[in-house]
Amino acid sequence: xxxxxxxxxxxxxxxxxxxxxxxxxxxxxxxxxxxxxxxxxxxxxxxxxxxxxxxxxxxxxxxxxxxxxxxxxxxxxxxxxxxxxxxxxxxxxxxxxxxxxxxxxxxxxxxxxxxxxxxxxxxxxxxxxxxxxxxxxxxxxxxxxxxxxxxxxxxxxxxxxxxxxxxxxxxxxxxxxxxxxxxxxxxxxxxxxxxxxxxxxxxxxxxxxxxxxxxxxxxxxxxxxxxxxxxxxxxxxxxxxxxxxxxxxxxxxxxxxxxxxxxxxxxxxxxxxxxxxxxxxxxxxxxxxxxxxxxxxxxxxxxxxxxxxxxxxxxxxxxxxxxxxxxxx
Amino acid sequence: xxxxxxxxxxxxxxxxxxxxxxxxxxxxxxxxxxxxxxxxxxxxxxxxxxxxxxxxxxxxxxxxxxxxxxxxxxxxxxxxxxxxxxxxxxxxxxxxxxxxxxxxxxxxxxxxxxxxxxxxxxxxxxxxxxxxxxxxxxxxxxxxxxxxxxxxxxxxxxxxxxxxxxxxxxxxxxxxxxxxxxxxxxxxxxxxxxxxxxxxxxxxxxxxxxxxxxxxxxxxxxxxxxxxxxxxxxxxxxxxxxxxxxxxxxxxxxxxxxxxxxxxxxxxxxxxxxxxxxxxxxxxxxxxxxxxxxxxxxxxxxxxxxxxxxxxxxxxxxxxxxxxxxxxx
DNA sequence: GCTATAAATGAAAGCGCTTTCATCATAGGC
DNA sequence: GCCTATGATGAAAGCGCTTTCATTTATAGC
Numbered sequence: 001x002x003x004x005x006x007x008x009x010x011x012x013x014x015x016x017x018x019x020x021x022x023x024x025x026x027x028x029x030x031x032x033x034x035x036x037x038x039x040x041x042x043x044x045x046x047x048x049x050x051x052x053x054x055x056x057x058x059x060x061x062x063x064x065x066x067x068x069x070x071x072x073x074x075x076x077x078x079x080x081x082x083x084x085x086x087x088x089x090x091x092x093x094x095x096x097x098x099x100x101x102x103x104x105x106x107x108x109x110x111x112x113x114x115x116x117x118x119x120x121x122x123x124x125x126x127x128x129x130x131x132x133x134x135x136x137x138x139x140x141x142x143x144x145x146x147x148x149x150x151x152x153x154x155x156x157x158x159x160x161x162x163x164x165x166x167x168x169x170x171x172x173x174x175x176x177x178x179x180x181x182x183x184x185x186x187x188x189x190x191x192x193x194x195x196x197x198x199x200x201x202x203x204x205x206x207x208x209x210x211x212x213x214x215x216x217x218x219x220x221x222x223x224x225x226x227x228x229x230x231x232x233x234x235x236x237x238x239x240x241x242x243x244x245x246x247x248x249x250x251x252x253x254x255x256x257x258x259x260x261x262x263x264x265x266x267x268x269x270x271x272x273x274x275x276x277x278x279x280x281x282x283x284x285x286x287x288x289x290x291x292x293x294x295x296x297x298x299x300x301x302x303x304x305x306x307x308x309x310x311x312x313x314x315x316x317x318x319x320x321x322x323x324x325x326x327x328x329x
Numbered sequence: 330x331x332x333x334x335x336x337x338x339x340x341x342x343x344x345x346x347x348x349x350x351x352x353x354x355x356x357x358x359x360x361x362x363x364x365x366x367x368x369x370x371x372x373x374x375x376x377x378x379x380x381x382x383x384x385x386x387x388x389x390x391x392x393x394x395x396x397x398x399x400x401x402x403x404x405x406x407x408x409x410x411x412x413x414x415x416x417x418x419x420x421x422x423x424x425x426x427x428x429x430x431x432x433x434x435x436x437x438x439x440x441x442x443x444x445x446x447x448x449x450x451x452x453x454x455x456x457x458x459x460x461x462x463x464x465x466x467x468x469x470x471x472x473x474x475x476x477x478x479x480x481x482x483x484x485x486x487x488x489x490x491x492x493x494x495x496x497x498x499x500x501x502x503x504x505x506x507x508x509x510x511x512x513x514x515x516x517x518x519x520x521x522x523x524x525x526x527x528x529x530x531x532x533x534x535x536x537x538x539x540x541x542x543x544x545x546x547x548x549x550x551x552x553x554x555x556x557x558x559x560x561x562x563x564x565x566x567x568x569x570x571x572x573x574x575x576x577x578x579x580x581x582x583x584x585x586x587x588x589x590x591x592x593x594x595x596x597x598x599x600x601x602x603x604x605x606x607x608x609x610x611x612x613x614x615x616x617x618x619x620x621x622x623x624x625x626x627x628x629x630x631x632x633x634x635x636x637x638x639x640x641x642x643x644x645x646x647x648x649x650x651x652x653x654x655x656x657x658x
Numbered sequence: 659g660c661t662a663t664a665a666a667t668g669a670a671a672g673c674g675c676t677t678t679c680a681t682c683a684t685a686g687g688c
Numbered sequence: 689g690c691c692t693a694t695g696a697t698g699a700a701a702g703c704g705c706t707t708t709c710a711t712t713t714a715t716a717g718c
Contacts, residue, residue, distance in 0.1 A: 003703095003704055003705085004704065004705060005704075005705095013667075013668085014667065014668045014669075015668085015669090015670095015704090015705080015706090016667070016668060016669080016670095016706080016707080016708095017666080017667060017668075018705095019705070019706060019707080020666090020667090020706095022705095023706080025706085025707090026665095026666085026667095026707095027665065027666070028666070028667085029665085029666065029667090032666080032667085046438075046441075046442050047442070047704085047705075048383075048444065048703085048704050048705070049442055049443050049444055050379055050382045050383045050388060050444045050703085050704080050705090051383050051673090051703070051704035051705040051706090052704080052705055052706075053379045053673095053705090054377075054379045054380050054383050054673050054674070054675085054703085054704080054705070054706090055672080055673055055704075055705040055706040055707080056673085056705080056706055056707085057673070057706090059379060061422070061443075068404075068408065069404055069407045069408035069411055070401070070404035070405040070407070070408040070605070071401075071404055071605070072399075072400075072401060072404075072605075072606075074404065075397075075398055075399035075400055075401075075403065075404040076399040078398045078399070078423065079397065079398035079399040079425065082398055082423060082424065082425060083425065086424065086425075086439070091422050091424070091439070091440075091443055092422065092423055092424075093390070093420050093421065093422055094407070094411060094421055094423055095411065095415065095420070095421075096408065096411060096412065096415075109375075110415070110420070111420075112375075113375050113376070113378055114378050114390075114420055115377065115378055115379045221609075250606075250609040253609075253611070254608075254609070254611070254613075257611055276399070276400070276401075277401075277579075277606035277609055279583075280550075280579040280582075280583070280606055280609055280610055281609055281610070281611065282582070282583070282586055282610065282611035284583075332673095332674055332675085333674065333675060334674075334675095342697075342698085343697065343698045343699075344674090344675080344676090344698085344699090344700095345676080345677080345678095345697070345698060345699080345700095346696080346697060346698075347675095348675070348676060348677080349676095349696090349697090351675095352676080354676085354677090355677095355695095355696080355697095356695060356696070357696070357697085358695085358696060358697090361696080361697085376674085376675075377673085377674050377675070378675095379673085379674080379675090380673070380674035380675040380676090380703090381674080381675055381676075382675090382703090383673085383674080383675070383676090383703050383704070383705085384674075384675040384676040384677080384702080384703055385675080385676055385677085385703085386676090386703070
């Protein structure tokens with residue numbers, strides 16, 4: 001691989017000048033620029049990004065930390081973030097935190113040691129304090145899907161409470177009054193927020209909260225399976241089920257089929273997230289849309305603006321979910 | 330951030346010695362090592378990976394190029410690859426090629442310019458010649474899910490032909506004789522291989538190929554939708570449908586529900602890939618398992634062995650798919 | 659044509675590390 | 689004890705680039 005030095009020799013200019021035409025960082029006479037570019041072409045020169053990073057103290061890399069790299073949800077997030085950065089010549093380093101505080105912290109350190117210019121974090125377990133400390137340490141980062149008061153200006157979130165409200169409201173509007181709720185782990189911020197929204201909707205329709213119609217799942221398919229079995233075993237009376245995400249809703253629908261409960265006639269089901277497979281269920285899942293791509297894009301733009309000083313369209317911090325009525329409720 | 334220089338001063342040794350204890354690259358007296366480690370701890374020192382890369386000509390990063398970052402399939406692949414590398418302190422840079430030759434080439438160049446130590450490529454559109462050239466250029470890389478004769482030693486593949494055979498064989502064994510086939514784009518290697526396997530199974534059961542029962546889809550849900558509509562509109566007679574991937578199978582099942590065709594009683598459906606949502610369909614999808622994680626792991630190990638000279642368990646180049654019988658066929 | 663100012667360019671000092679080579683200390687072998 | 693073979697360590701030269709600062713060249717004003 002040719003180096004900048006060889007280019008400068010061939011073009012008959014100094015290293016500095018070559019660097020200037022590469023980075024367009026200072027005016028260079030048109031004829032000089034021409035010569036340099038010709039030399040670069042001739043040598044098939046491509047700047048060594050590592051050397052650039054070391055010298056400029058910018059790595060042009062952004063670290064992304066999500067809970068799981070697999071799964072429908074994060075895939076779309078990554079996809080969007082990558083394409084945003086790719087378009088401006090930056091690259092994305094990914095890591096998984098697996099919803100574990102220790103792992104999350106370790107992953108963040110890992111990304112930091114990689115000299116990422118910024119981090120985009122989807123972290124669930126690490127404490128608010130830790131994030132505050134991280135901000136103090138000077139590492140630029142954005143947090144997705146979590147509101148942390150101490151670093152509120154770097155949080156991009158979905159109004160989960162509204163989402164929970166929307167889901168339950170939809171059912172209430174259609175006359176359901178006995179609505180069971182399958183939550184995610186309540187220590188997760190989004191899970192508890194969604195549940196709050198559920199309660200608000202109930203209240204609005206003067207339906208009292210019934211603890212026997214609450215089940216704390218795990219945001220996985222099995223959570224939905226166990227939930228429905230639990231309610232059925234307890235002989236709970238309910239005509240509708242709201243699940244705090246689509247995976248659990250799928251699990252619940254599977255069980256409904258198995259026990260011969262017709263959806264939505266005997267049991268209406270609504271999910272949350274609108275992941276890509278949510279319309280593969282039968283009947284197609286009514287759910288609340290999580291605008292994950294828009295959020296990913298916004299996170300990328302935050303970085304573009306605050307770290308790379310690029311002009312970007314207006315930033316938005318809180319996104320509104322939307323109900324997607326399909327066939328299951 | 331502290332530098333190696335400060336550590337060496339505090340520990341009262343030279344830069345070289347500090348480097349040695351960091352990299353464990355030459356013997357250092359235990360007492361010296363102790364001092365250095367203490368100094369590192371005291372300063373909260375972490376090596377600057379960019380400087381390390383520049384000096385050692387190793388970036389400790391691996392570029393991964395897949396068609397789409399979203400989607401069930403690639404997510405699991407990435408997930409596995411990342412965790413393999415993460416465990417040994419290497420990081421993963423991701424890019425998407427979107428099945429487009431130009432984009433794939435550009436992405437590869439992009440990753441190369443990032444000084445990746447190796448690339449793991451899931452490329453569909455770039456030519457065999459291009460890959461040969463890439464190999465000649467000295468960039469280490471592995472190709473996943475595609476056999477390229479010129480660089481056969483760097484290909485890790487699934488026996489797609491066998492997979493296609495298995496799917497159709499399963500149906501034939503259960504008495505089906507009129508089996509429609511929904512393929513992926515035939516220019517994609519895996520799609521054509523799977524179809525070959527289908528034909529082999531038919532032949533084995535002395536069933537003649539019927540071109541009217543073939544439909545070339547797009548590996549997307551809509552492909553399955555269009556396929557089934559196509560067959561139905563053409564009043565084709567068939568009792569089973571094999572789809573070259575699960576997305577298309579889902580689409581087909583959805584249509585079956587819509588038109589009141591009972592699965593599997595009136596129409597047996599088998600998919601391919603066994604992606605994570607394949608059991609969310611109703612009935613649960615019978616499919617062919619694509620051991621994507623194992624393949625990801627193997628790709629990572631190939632790199633570990635050939636690029637980082639690490640000892641790894643035996644490498645395997647061709648994986649055998651397996652039929653996963655569920656409820657749809 | 660001459661100076662004052664701005665535009666182009668070059669020289670050289672790093673960026674934080676690895677690695678070669680030389681040096682010094684230590685331990686056996688006789 | 690002396691010599692040699694190792695084991696430990698340090699000095700210093702890069703890795704390929706960016707960036708400051710100084711210098712040279714062009715432009716304008718009179």
